[in-house]
Amino acid sequence: MADSSTAPRQPPPPTAPDPAETPVERTRLAWRRTTLAGSVIGLLGLRFAVTGRPSSLHLVTAALIAVGWLGLVAVAHRRILSLNHRPLPGVGSGARLLSVIVGGFAVAGLVLVVW
Amino acid sequence: MLKTIRGWFDRRDAAQTGTTPDYRFSLANERTFLAWIRTGLALIGGGLAVAAFVPVLRIPGLRETIAIVLIVLGGAIAVRAVDHWARCEQAMRMGRPLPASRFPAVLALTIGLGAVGLIVVVIVYGTSL
Numbered sequence: 001m002a003d004s005s006t007a008p009r010q011p012p013p014p015t016a017p018d019p020a021e022t023p024v025e026r027t028r029l030a031w032r033r034t035t036l037a038g039s040v041i042g043l044l045g046l047r048f049a050v051t052g053r054p055s056s057l058h059l060v061t062a063a064l065i066a067v068g069w070l071g072l073v074a075v076a077h078r079r080i081l082s083l084n085h086r087p088l089p090g091v092g093s094g095a096r097l098l099s100v101i102v103g104g105f106a107v108a109g110l111v112l113v114v115w
Numbered sequence: 116m117l118k119t120i121r122g123w124f125d126r127r128d129a130a131q132t133g134t135t136p137d138y139r140f141s142l143a144n145e146r147t148f149l150a151w152i153r154t155g156l157a158l159i160g161g162g163l164a165v166a167a168f169v170p171v172l173r174i175p176g177l178r179e180t181i182a183i184v185l186i187v188l189g190g191a192i193a194v195r196a197v198d199h200w201a202r203c204e205q206a207m208r209m210g211r212p213l214p215a216s217r218f219p220a221v222l223a224l225t226i227g228l229g230a231v232g233l234i235v236v237v238i239v240y241g242t243s244l
Contacts, residue, residue: 023142030149037153041160048167088138090204091145099197102152106159106190113166113182 024083034098035076041105042069048112057115061108068101068108075101133208144203151196158189173240181233188225 018024042065049062079094162185165178172178195218202214 023139027142027146030146034149034153034156037156041156041163044160044163044167048163051167088142090141095145095148095197095200098149098152099193102155102159102193103190105156106186106193109159109163109166109186109189110183113162113179113186 018086024088028080028083031076031080035073038072038102038105039069042066042072045105045108045112049108055115058112061111065105065108068104071097071101132205133210136204136207140207141204144200144207147203148196148200151199152193155189155192155196158185158192160189162186162189174236177236184229188222192222 045065046062049058049065054062075094075097079091082089162182165185166182169178169181199214199216199218206213
């Protein structure tokens with residue numbers, strides 16, 4: 001009796017080359033680099049906020065940094081997923097959100113340094 | 116309120132004017148924007164690092180001032196990045212030349228002057244800082 005699991009595997013049929021692949025790949029990598037940079041800065045801010053005997057202001061700031069980092073990861077992940085769609089959607093609100101989050105990191109850093 | 120927040124995640128572009136540019140140009144614009152964001156992040160990180168790891172300096176408040184300047188600069192870059200990205204996208208849609216910007220030169224000069232200033236401070240005060 002023929003058993004399909006023992007039949008030799010067929011190679012996947014060749015697909016037409018996707019002309020968008022290289023710039024899309026570069027954009028995907030750019031988002032990953034940005035997530036990495038944002039994670040490093042988020043960790044630096046968190047570390048600064050919780051060292052010693054942190055005031056409640058520092059603890060709240062630390063929580064907001066964590067929320068901002070989650071937002072960064074969410075925005076980047078959403079955009080990276082959308083890069084797989086054809087036709088390519090624009091980045092839309094992701095760019096504005098990212099600027100708000102990084103601006104928020106700056107405000108958090110100021111709060112941590114001044115108070 | 117919920118509608119406003121949902122609008123932040125709206126995929127459709129807010130201003131659908133002009134003609135959609137070649138996707139490669141839009142992606143290049145996006146990568147440039149992300150590079151500016153990383154520059155802003157690096158400056159914010161630099162400011163945090165100065166505040167966290169540099170010991171208290173002899174000039175009162177100098178360490179905090181340096182940290183604040185770096186962080187403010189980083190935040191300003193992040194905000195300016197999205198504005199430049201949007202204006203470039205708009206220019207590409209309308210078939211206009213990309214907006215000229217003095218910002219990279221201004222930033223380079225500011226950081227260069229800051230570095231020179233730090234060198235002067237270190238030389239003048241030596242290791243007694």
